[in-house]
Structures are given as C-alpha cells and as structure tokens.
Amino acid sequence: xxxxxxxxxxxxxxxxxxxxxxxxxxxxxxxxxxxxxxxxxxxxxxxxxxxxxxxxxxxxxxxxxxxxxxxxxxxxxxxxxxxxxxxxxxxxxxxxxxxxxxxxxxxxxxxxxxxxxxxxxxxxxxxxx
Amino acid sequence: xxxxxxxxxxxxxxxxxxxxxxxxxxxxxxxxxxxxxxxxxxxxxxxxxxxxxxxxxxxxxxxxxxxxxxxxxxxxxxxxxxxxxxxxxxxxxxxxxxxxxxxxxxxxxxxxxxxxxxxxxxxxxxxxxxxxxxxxxxxxxxxxxxxxxxxxxxxxxxxxxxxxxxxxxxxxxxxxxxxxxxxxxxxxxxxxxxxxxxxxxxxxxxxxxxxxxxxxxxxxxxxxxxxxxxxxxxxxxxxxxxxxxxxxxxxxxxxxxxxxxx
Ligand code: SF4
Ligand code: SF4
Numbered sequence: 001x002x003x004x005x006x007x008x009x010x011x012x013x014x015x016x017x018x019x020x021x022x023x024x025x026x027x028x029x030x031x032x033x034x035x036x037x038x039x040x041x042x043x044x045x046x047x048x049x050x051x052x053x054x055x056x057x058x059x060x061x062x063x064x065x066x067x068x069x070x071x072x073x074x075x076x077x078x079x080x081x082x083x084x085x086x087x088x089x090x091x092x093x094x095x096x097x098x099x100x101x102x103x104x105x106x107x108x109x110x111x112x113x114x115x116x117x118x119x120x121x122x123x124x125x126x127x128x129x
Numbered sequence: 130x131x132x133x134x135x136x137x138x139x140x141x142x143x144x145x146x147x148x149x150x151x152x153x154x155x156x157x158x159x160x161x162x163x164x165x166x167x168x169x170x171x172x173x174x175x176x177x178x179x180x181x182x183x184x185x186x187x188x189x190x191x192x193x194x195x196x197x198x199x200x201x202x203x204x205x206x207x208x209x210x211x212x213x214x215x216x217x218x219x220x221x222x223x224x225x226x227x228x229x230x231x232x233x234x235x236x237x238x239x240x241x242x243x244x245x246x247x248x249x250x251x252x253x254x255x256x257x258x259x260x261x262x263x264x265x266x267x268x269x270x271x272x273x274x275x276x277x278x279x280x281x282x283x284x285x286x287x288x289x290x291x292x293x294x295x296x297x298x299x300x301x302x303x304x305x306x307x308x309x310x311x312x313x314x315x316x317x318x319x320x321x322x323x324x325x326x327x328x329x330x331x332x333x334x335x336x337x338x339x340x341x342x343x344x345x346x347x348x349x350x351x352x353x354x355x356x357x358x359x360x361x362x363x364x365x366x367x368x369x370x371x372x373x374x375x376x377x378x379x380x381x382x383x384x385x386x387x388x389x390x391x
Contacts, residue, residue: 016179033321037333064329068174069321070285074295081286084177091178102329110328114365116358118139118208122173122325125184 005052007092012049015088017081019050028072028082038062042072042082049085063090064101064127095129102127130256132247133195133202134162137209138170144206144358144375150387151205151249151377157384158257158265162203165194171212174325182229188216189230193240201245203252205377207357210248211282211290217242218289248283248292249377250300250356259307267385269309275379276313276350277301278341280360281321295319301354304376308383317344322363338363346371354379 012019028042029035040048040060048057057063063086072082093099102123140148155162169187176184191213195202204210219226221242231239247255253262279298287295298319302312322341323334342364345353354376355361364373381387 014178014180016177033337034333065326065333067281067321067324067326068177069281069324071281071321074285074287081177087177107328110331114143114362115327116139116143116362118137118173118206118359119325119327119362121138121170122208122359123328125172125174125176126325127329 004055008049008052008054011054011088011092012085014091015084017079017084019046019080019085021078022046022050022080023078025077028076028080031071031075033069033071034062034065034067037065042066042086045085045089046080046082049089054089057089058093060089062086063093066090068126090126091129094127100128130159131161131163131200132252133191133198133200134164135168135171135191135202135204135209135213136164137168137204137206139208139358140206144361147205147356147358147375147377150375150381153386153389154377154380154384155249155252157381157386158253158262160252160257163198163200165191165202168194171209173208173212175212175215179223179225182226182233185212185216185219185226186230186234188213189220189234189240192217192220192242192244192246193234193236195244196240197237201247201252201256203247203249205249205356207248207280207282207355208359210246210356214246215289217244217246248356250283250304251292253304253307253380254300259303262304262307262380263309266308266383268383270379270383271309273310274313274349274351275305275310276315276345276348276353277305277318278322278345278353278355278360278364278373279319280355280357281319281324282357284319301376304380305354308379310379313345313348313350315344315348315350317341322357322360324359324363327359327363327366334363335367338367342368342371 323337
C-alpha cells in the first residue's frame with residue numbers, strides 16, 4: 001500500500017464513519033452553509049477518502065472553514081456524517097508539530113469585552129493540538 | 130424539584146445573565162438548580178474522532194456526579210449541552226470509550242450513561258410544562274414579536290440530541306407563547322451563526338450572522354432570543370436595531386423576578 005492510501009485509511013479509521021456508504025447524492029454539499037468558502041466540498045472529502053486519496057485534502061482550506069454545524073450530518077440520507085471526515089483530516093494536520101492553525105499570539109488582537117470564553121476554547125480545540 | 134446543574138465557563142464570565150436569570154426563574158417555578166461541585170469546562174466543542182477520550186472526561190465527571198445524587202443534569206448553554214449530551218451517548222454505546230474512561234476515572238461504580246441530560250428548555254417543556262409556566266407568568270410580554278434562534282448545537286445531530294424536530298422545531302416558539310408573546314417563524318432559525326469562526330475569520334461569521342438577522346427582521350421580528358452565548362455574540366456584533374437576548378432573561382421578566390436580588 002502506498003503512503004497516501006495508508007494515511008487515508010488511518011484517518012478514516014479514527015473518524016468514526018465510513019465514506020464508502022456514500023451514494024453520491026451531493027446533499028451534504030448542497031446543504032453546507034460554508035460551501036462558497038471552501039475549495040473542496042463535503043462530498044469531495046467523502047469521495048476522496050473513499051478511494052484512498054488524502055494529499056489534496058491535507059492542503060485544502062476547507063478543514064479550517066467547516067463550522068461543525070452538523071447540517072451535512074443531519075441531512076445525509078446514508079448516515080455518512082461528512083463533518084467527521086473533515087475533522088479527522090484537520091486533526092491529522094494540526095496534530096503535526098508546528099502545524100497549529102491558531103496560535104495564542106493571535107488571541108489578543110481578537111479580544112473584545114464581549115467575546116465569550118466559549119469561542120476561544122472552541123477555536124483552540126479545533127485548530128490546535 | 131432539585132436538579133443537578135452544569136453552568137459551564139461562559140455562564141460564569143461573559144454570559145452571567147444567562148445563568149443568573151435562569152436560576153431566578155427556576156426558583157420561581159419551584160425548581161432548585163444545584164451546581165455540580167468542582168465541575169470542569171466541557172471543552173465547548175464535541176470532538177468527533179473516536180480516539181478522542183481525554184477531552185471528554187470532564188463531561189463524564191459531571192455526568193457521574195449527577196448520577197451519584199440520583200438527579201437529572203440540567204444545562205443552559207447550547208455548547209455545554211451539546212458536548213455533555215453526546216459524551217453521555219458515547220458512554221452508553223461506545224465500548225472502547227466506556228472502558229477507557231472508567232479505567233481512568235475509577236468511580237465507585239462504573240459510569241454507563243445512566244444520567245438523564247436535559248436542557249433548561251426541555252426542563253420547561255417536559256418537567257414543568259408550558260401550561261404551568263403560562264399560569265405562573267405575572268408580566269405577559271403581550272404583543273411582542275419574538276424570533277427564536279436555535280442555531281446548530283441544540284438540534285443536530287437529532288439522532289443523539291433528540292431535542293426537537295431538527296428541521297421544524299417548535300420548543301422555543303412554544304416557550305415564547307407561554308410567556309405571552311408572539312413567535313416569529315423565519316427560515317434561518319436553525320442555520321449556523323458562524324460560531325467560533327469569529328476568531329479566525331470574522332468576515333465569515335459576520336456574513337452568517339447577517340443572514341440570520343435579515344431573515345428574522347424580514348418576518349417582522351422585534352427581538353431575537355437564544356440559549357447560546359456565542360450565537361448571541363455573533364448576532365449582536367452585527368446588529369444595532371434589534372435586541373438579541375437570552376431566553377432566561379425574558380422568562381425571569383415574565384415571571385416578575387428579573388429585578389429580584391439573588
Ligand atoms: S449526503 Fe451523504 S450520501 Fe449524499 S453525497 Fe454526501 S455523504 Fe454521500
Ligand atoms: S459541518 Fe461543516 S461540512 Fe458539514 S454542513 Fe456544516 S460547515 Fe458544512
């Protein structure tokens with residue numbers, strides 16, 4: 001097995017879902033509120049991983065754009081839960097040394113008196129390991 | 130009635146109104162919310178990967194504390210509710226998580242998802258009843274047109290959250306009716322506000338929030354209510370002409386306990 005395929009399999013295995021259950025209806029992307037901000041879309045994450053491809057996904061800005069709103073999870077007729085795959089790819093990227101997407105240095109410029117703690121905690125959980 | 134209560138970090142800091150009014154209103158309705166001792170932050174987001182266990186242990190601790198008291202666990206913040214409810218589901222059916230979390234936490238008795246997790250709104254609907262609330266209202270908010278903003282976390286994934294119909298929820302509208310006001314139903318009430326994206330790409334969260342606000346205003350809303358501190362923040366950042374408030378504040382007002390010391 002080549003490296004790409006092995007990595008794709010590993011990411012799928014801890015994602016908690018199986019992209020091969022997809023029937024390619026495209027509903028996940030159609031319902032995604034972030035569709036326009038993404039370079040690769042939820043159904044593409046599913047189909048790439050189903051065929052053992054991950055390189056492009058690792059470079060995709062989609063992993064930082066998905067909001068975990070779970071619209072794709074709710075509306076997928078096959079129970080694929082695409083957000084799990086996007087998150088698993090992001091985990092595998094930000095889990096590497098020095099690959100944090102959000103560094104604490106960026107927080108002070110974003111602090112305003114009303115910003116809830118929840119926002120900072122959530123962003124760090126998503127963008128930093 | 131006494132319930133265990135998990136306030137969460139944001140309700141102790143930037144969202145104190147959500148907490149204070151929630152407690153006052155509960156007391157007025159004959160419910161005491163007993164804060165879990167030494168609760169820890171839920172982590173604000175549910176980590177979806179199956180090998181994520183450490184980040185879920187704080188929820189398991191809270192769940193077990195409620196179990197030991199034999200009480201349901203009440204949450205108010207949408208994010209805390211989402212995380213704790215999903216972790217509880219994991220503790221019912223994910224064998225690996227059940228084993229590893231229990232091995233690590235070593236409670237007197239292993240935890241298997243026994244605690245009933247209910248959001249404050251579910252407590253109002255299912256435990257107290259909206260008809261009882263209606264009877265307890267002393268200041269009905271007559272004629273006020275209020276838009277319920279659900280957001281994502283209370284509703285989805287509905288398989289686990291089981292909060293309401295995920296596409297056509299009614300619980301907050303029923304709440305609005307119970308306090309004497311008029312609910313405004315609008316298309317974006319269960320769409321995302323932009324969430325934590327406000328930290329890394331504020332333009333994006335602003336665009337999302339504006340869609341929600343415009344949609345509510347177009348249907349004639351005079352006010353938007355929510356249960357989520359981050360939804361409230363994102364919406365408030367983008368509106369000056371329509372108030373966005375916590376549902377507990379309106380409840381306390383309707384019950385006549387808003388100004389009470391406590
Ligand atoms: S909604 Fe589900 S079945 Fe349809 S394309 Fe997306 S993942 Fe595949
Ligand atoms: S969870 Fe992510 S991918 Fe799925 S609909 Fe929401 S933003 Fe899109």
